[in-house]
Amino acid sequence: MSISLLAQSISESPTLVMNEKARLLKEAGQPVIHLGSGEPQSKTPVDAIRMAAAQLVSADVRYTPTDGTPALKKAILRYTEENYGKVLGPENVVVSAGAKQSLAGILTCILNPQDEVIILSPYWVSYPELVKLFYAKPIIVKPEDGRFHPRMEDIKANVTSYTKAIIINSPNNPSGAVYSEDFTREIVEFCEKKGIYLITDDIYHKLVFDGARWYPATRYQKCDFDEGKLIVVNGVSKLYGMTGFRIGWTLAPKKLQEAIVRVQAQTASCAPALSQAGAVGALNGLQSSIENLRLSLQNNALVMKKELNAFNGVFLREPQGTFYCLADFSAFEKDSVKLANLLLEKVMVVTVPGVSFGAEGHLRLSTCGTVKQIMEGVARMKWALDPESPNEIFIGDRKLVRNWN
Secondary structure, three states, rough: OOOOOHHOOOOOOOOHHHHHHHHHHHHHHOOOEEOOOOOOOOOOHHHHHHHHHHHOOOOOOOOOOOOOOOHHHHHHHHHHHHOOOOOOOOEEEEEOOHHHHHHHHHHHHHOOOOOOEEEEOOOOHHHHHHHOOOOOOOEEEEEOOOOOOOOOHHHHOOOOOOEEEEEEEEOOOOOOOOOOOOHHHHHHHHHHHOOEEEEOOOOOOOOOOOOOOOOOHHOOOOOOOOOHHEEEEOOOOOOOOEEEEEEEEEEHHHHHHHHHHHHHHHHHOOOOOOHHHHHHHHHOOOHHHHHHHHHHHHHHHHHHHHHHHOOOOOOOOOEEEOOEEEEEEEOOOOOHHHHHHHHHHHHHHEEHHHHHHOOOEEEEEEEOHHHHHHHHHHHHHHHHHHOOOOOOOEEEEEEEEEEOO
């Protein structure tokens, strides 16, 4: 069978690969601990369930407008005004089947072959692959000071005449870093001056821990929104625990919105009507579940920090938000894929290799699980890697003997 060169160039999603391995082990009855999960354990808000159920019970589940139902667009516009301080119109909104499709629609409409897109490391695994889908070139920019917070001087040094866009994600997956107000203001002003698209992936924007603060890029835009090149991506997956609903949205200048709608009409028609109804319920309903999730994740992050700080040889920059941390395990193994496979094979702990996020030698660890899962997961990892740990451990009802150090 002949597969296109483009498709062959696209990497598998490492998170989905590890999720599948974990699923197979669980189905086989193995005591797997999943520290690689990219979705919260919180239940879908009851208001979302009620709205989706009402739509289903009506037996009137049809195509919707390509850019989203009027009810959902109205809810998104209110959400935008409340959280971004920006008053936009329905002509600025496109609803898609998840934020990933939102990004794909944006890139379809702004990129030409050989264009360059600056991606800040560490980055979400899909950014470079999405850019490559459109025959454009991802330019990875790593902070020269070794931190997870980007620096404008590093970005400016990588901007060329081919630079079409910059993607930022704060709070950040995989590091949990939250970008400062000074950086946010400066990058907005820089992109406006240079005429570069700035795409902000705000999917985690309310999952910020005490002591940190998220700053919307829209606050620092000086030109009219429709005349600028600022694009916002968001959705209900992370904040509301609705990953399976697959609803994301784009806020874009009117001319770009029209182009995205044309592309989406030819590729997906519209986002599912049931999911859109659920999203309306989530956005218009009680919002207390978000704060409950934030507090739970903050506590779990503190537990993860405590456990990893007691793990000699592991270095962790404390996360400021999201439900991830990015820990440096290079003292034990510099090949993060090899390390992640060893931990899964030997002690049945799922992690995600840092190389996929531009951080070789690191592992992305999720705080979505319970405190017990975090503590036991790190304990298993320590036993597998630390030569000073006891030679035996019980996992479930099985006694394991370490014979690989």
